[in-house]
Amino acid sequence: MKIAFHLFVHCSLLVFVSCYGYDPLENALKIQRSKRTIPNHVTKEDATVGNSYTPVYVGPKDGLKEADKISELPGQPAGTDFDQYSGYVTVDPSHGRALFYYLAESPVNSSTNPLVLWLNGGPGCSSFGNGAMMELGPFRVNADNTTLSHNKYAWNKVANVLFLESPAGVGYSYSNTSSDYITDDVQTAKDSYTFLINWLERFPEYKTRDFYIAGESYAGHYVPQLAQLILQNNKITNQTVINLKGIAIGNAYVDDETTYTGIYDYFWTHAIISDEIHEGIIFHCNFSEGATRTDACNDYQNQAFAAKSNIYFYDIYTPLCSSFSKSTPSISGFDPCTENYVHGYLNTPVVQLSLHAKPVQWESCSDFINSHWKDIPFTVLPVIQDLMASGISVWIYR
């Protein structure tokens, strides 16, 4: 990818100002750390599926692949030479819970290229709107909100890329049982697994294909957790064995302590905060698990975010949308108003119809999902160690 753009979720200055006294980084990341109930990696019961394994729900599949084929997306450019599919996979029929996916196949060598599942973070952010339409998907939405152009950095040139809106309540994914929107890492991994088993029934040609999971930001939790669940279930399932070869996580949120220290180091080494603020953080803040966050630490963190001011948190060299104009282009060439175009496009009824999506108000990130998240393990490093020991490829990049 050309740009170092990524999302935890979008932060707003208003949030920092109105939430003074709270941890500013938590506000920036919108992670509700106070809600954390599970201290470490995926809980023991889930980590040891062992005898408790029961087959996951498998729904009907006949005719669904054909029904999911996108004939063409409104406004798509000429020369679109690959197949696209999108639709819902039910993961819990009794609750009426269904996850939305978008598959962009490769123009060349689709039948031999690997399958890559892509996940955005949040928790609560849409993999389709952010991942596919702003980052690595085949298209970008133009400033008119209605036409698309080719993304020359599209990953589907080398892989068949499956974007999953996860969990239910994110993007076009939904549940008919509203209490499902209060969810967590563990349920998200389980639903994503059930999704994959069902999706592979719908697209059986991918059952034995090399499979990778990639994602960014809070998907630094989702990706390793899902990979771990797949490897565990592969050992004992009488359902499909998923041919997982590796994972890749970029700008990933994997460990609270390194995230905190890393962000302030980054601010300091990019001339966003002064030596004094940096030293204040080093001296007063202990970001280890269980450490008490002192007032002095919070104060220096607030100073750091005040110094950052209106520099765009996710790509410091890109201007804000509000101050962007053709005369001040961003260094990366990325248009920081892209999010608005995507929002406009994905809320157009004819677009939703062509995607086989429910007619809903589509949001880039769900505040409800984010603010009700039940568990935020302090670190997923033990899960990553487990995956490395298993022999699959693990790539962590930024």
Ligand SMILES: *[C@@H]1O[C@H](CO)[C@@H](O)[C@H](O)[C@H]1NC(C)=O
């Ligand atoms: C949710 O409810 C609607 C309306 O009853 C129904 O059409 C739909 O199939 C349900 N969704 C799922 C995933 O069961």
Ligand SMILES: *[C@@H]1O[C@H](CO)[C@@H](O)[C@H](O)[C@H]1NC(C)=O
């Ligand atoms: C398609 O596969 C062939 C055979 O492996 C390879 O030589 C070629 O470079 C591939 N083309 C693309 C566009 O990936």
Ligand SMILES: *[C@@H]1O[C@H](CO)[C@@H](O)[C@H](O)[C@H]1NC(C)=O
């Ligand atoms: C898998 O095992 C369960 C019992 O553990 C059984 O109910 C189910 O029918 C089996 N499925 C297949 C496809 O054999």
Ligand SMILES: *[C@@H]1O[C@H](CO)[C@@H](O)[C@H](O)[C@H]1NC(C)=O
């Ligand atoms: C930071 O807090 C942890 C957990 O309470 C503690 O073990 C550690 O010694 C503290 N580090 C420093 C430098 O005080």
Ligand SMILES: *[C@@H]1O[C@H](CO)[C@@H](O)[C@H](O)[C@H]1NC(C)=O
């Ligand atoms: C595009 O959509 C955004 C967000 O919905 C909206 O604010 C903007 O006015 C739209 N632009 C055009 C040209 O319609």
